[in-house]
Amino acid sequence: MPLMRYAVALIVSTVALTACGHTTTPHQPAAAATRATAPQQSTIATARGKTVPIYRTAGGPVEMRLHSPNADGAPRVFLAVGSRPGWWHVLLPIPPNGSTGWVRTGDVTTTTTSYRVQVDLSAHRLRLYQAGRLLVDTPAAIGTADTPTPGGRYYLTELLKTPNPGGAYGPYAYGLSGQSTALKSFDGRAPVLGIHGTNDPASLGRDVSHGCVRVSNQVIRRLAGMLPLGTPVKITA
Amino acid sequence: MTPLRKIIVVLAAVAAVLGFAAVPAAAAGPVARPCFNATDTITKTDSGHGTPPEWANLAFTRKTRVCGDSTNGYDVTLTDDGTLTTIAGAGAPNGHGTISREVTGHMSGGLTVHVTGAALALDKRNAKADGSTAFVKSMFEQGAVLGEVSYSWTYTTRCEKWVDSSANNDGTDTNAGNITSRALCGGWHKSPHSHQGAPSGEPSAKPSTAPGTPAAGGEAPPAQPVTGTPHFTG
Numbered sequence: 001m002p003l004m005r006y007a008v009a010l011i012v013s014t015v016a017l018t019a020c021g022h023t024t025t026p027h028q029p030a031a032a033a034t035r036a037t038a039p040q041q042s043t044i045a046t047a048r049g050k051t052v053p054i055y056r057t058a059g060g061p062v063e064m065r066l067h068s069p070n071a072d073g074a075p076r077v078f079l080a081v082g083s084r085p086g087w088w089h090v091l092l093p094i095p096p097n098g099s100t101g102w103v104r105t106g107d108v109t110t111t112t113t114s115y116r117v118q119v120d121l122s123a124h125r126l127r128l129y130q131a132g133r134l135l136v137d138t139p140a141a142i143g144t145a146d147t148p149t150p151g152g153r154y155y156l157t158e159l160l161k162t163p164n165p166g167g168a169y170g171p172y173a174y175g176l177s178g179q180s181t182a183l184k185s186f187d188g189r190a191p192v193l194g195i196h197g198t199n200d201p202a203s204l205g206r207d208v209s210h211g212c213v214r215v216s217n218q219v220i221r222r223l224a225g226m227l228p229l230g231t232p233v234k235i236t237a
Numbered sequence: 238m239t240p241l242r243k244i245i246v247v248l249a250a251v252a253a254v255l256g257f258a259a260v261p262a263a264a265a266g267p268v269a270r271p272c273f274n275a276t277d278t279i280t281k282t283d284s285g286h287g288t289p290p291e292w293a294n295l296a297f298t299r300k301t302r303v304c305g306d307s308t309n310g311y312d313v314t315l316t317d318d319g320t321l322t323t324i325a326g327a328g329a330p331n332g333h334g335t336i337s338r339e340v341t342g343h344m345s346g347g348l349t350v351h352v353t354g355a356a357l358a359l360d361k362r363n364a365k366a367d368g369s370t371a372f373v374k375s376m377f378e379q380g381a382v383l384g385e386v387s388y389s390w391t392y393t394t395r396c397e398k399w400v401d402s403s404a405n406n407d408g409t410d411t412n413a414g415n416i417t418s419r420a421l422c423g424g425w426h427k428s429p430h431s432h433q434g435a436p437s438g439e440p441s442a443k444p445s446t447a448p449g450t451p452a453a454g455g456e457a458p459p460a461q462p463v464t465g466t467p468h469f470t471g
Contacts, residue, residue, distance in 0.1 A: 083451050111457035113457045135325070143470075147470070158460075158463060159460040159463065160463055160466075160467050163466060169469075174460075180470050183470060188468075191470050192469050194467060209470065210470035212469050212470045214471075222335065224460070225329075225337075226326065227460060228459055
């Protein structure tokens with residue numbers, strides 16, 4: 001059960017996640033919800049307290065609570081996809097990929113970002129835009145046919161500075177809000193997708209990973225100095 | 238001759254003697270040479286220690302003052318004052334971090350240097366010279382030799398300051414500060430309440446238009462990394 005993999009990070013309310021409609025398709029923005037911000041700005045919601053209640057609907061019952069910081073020590077953030085008076089409609093870092101929920105405006109602080117990352121799987125490219133302007137266009141390694149990088153809409157949930165910059169993940173690794181759809185676990189934990197560096201530059205542009213997106217160490221260093229948590233990441237075929 | 242006239246005559250004689258004596262004394266000392274002034278309006282990019290190095294666009298007024306000294310040299314003083322606009326994606330000027338977005342701010346400062354070895358040609362100065370010392374050289378004939386340059390420029394945005402100075406290792410000392418264009422003064426964890434909008438003077442996201450809908454705060458700063466072993470699907 002996917003929820004169990006988040007036992008460390010989640011305090012589940014009396015209503016089980018799988019009983020709340022998250023197991024099939026993500027919630028769609030309510031018709032009355034408004035766009036969060038202008039198209040080239042995304043809104044990032046950051047937890048105020050140690051837990052953030054997540055509601056299935058604005059004004060509905062609490063569905064779960066997410067800890068902040070998360071299990072790796074990063075502040076809990078969400079990418080807003082809409083809003084209502086007193087509420088943010090947010091993308092959630094839980095399976096299935098693309099799940100959404102609602103948080104009260106009083107439970108989070110909000111900032112914005114003009115950055116967005118796009119991963120073009122067929123072209124094996126990662127592109128970074130700021131306010132619509134292309135800043136980075138770089139080759140990327142993606143998942144193999146058996147462990148593909150799943151397309152979808154995600155956001156950056158954490159940034160890890162690795163203890164071994166010369167290792168397989170390079171100097172920095174971002175966690176994404178999505179997970180592999182082919183693996184049930186990875187290294188004993190949830191198969192969370194990531195964007196990170198590599199000690200194998202020759203792998204860039206190829207299908208070699210378990211689902212993560214690899215870029216050069218130079219690029220990941222540059223990204224690490226620019227992107228806030230919550231930056232939207234769109235992975236397309 | 239009345240007593241008053243006697244006094245006047247005596248005073249005049251004394252003054253004449255003193256004045257006569259003063260002329261040779263002045264002629265024996267250093268001869269002060271005149272100063273020249275010029276003003277230029279300059280727009281240029283500024284290079285820091287990051288990658289890529291050009292971190293800000295500057296627009297400023299430069300006042301130049303050149304005074305001849307007693308040994309056929311010149312004392313040059315540049316005084317700059319104007320604005321800066323950071324360049325998103327550039328390396329931060331002290332070499333650590335990256336400029337996250339475009340913000341505007343203020344810059345001021347200047348340099349002093351003693352120049353020898355060439356005649357002044359102030360009208361030949363090149364306001365587009367690559368660097369301040371090149372600008373100084375451009376206002377002299379060929380062969381100008383610049384002494385030790387004492388300089389300091391201060392760059393400020395609403396939340397940050399960087400000082401590039403001959404006294405702080407060209408802006409790389411730890412106390413030199415830095416500019417990364419962060420939106421929230423005081424750091425990530427001290428962000429203002431979401432409903433208060435962005436700090437004054439900084440760009441803010443447009444709030445949702447529907448009445449009562451929440452408004453987002455200012456631009457988010459770059460993520461603060463957490464040291465840890467990745468567990469992602471490498």
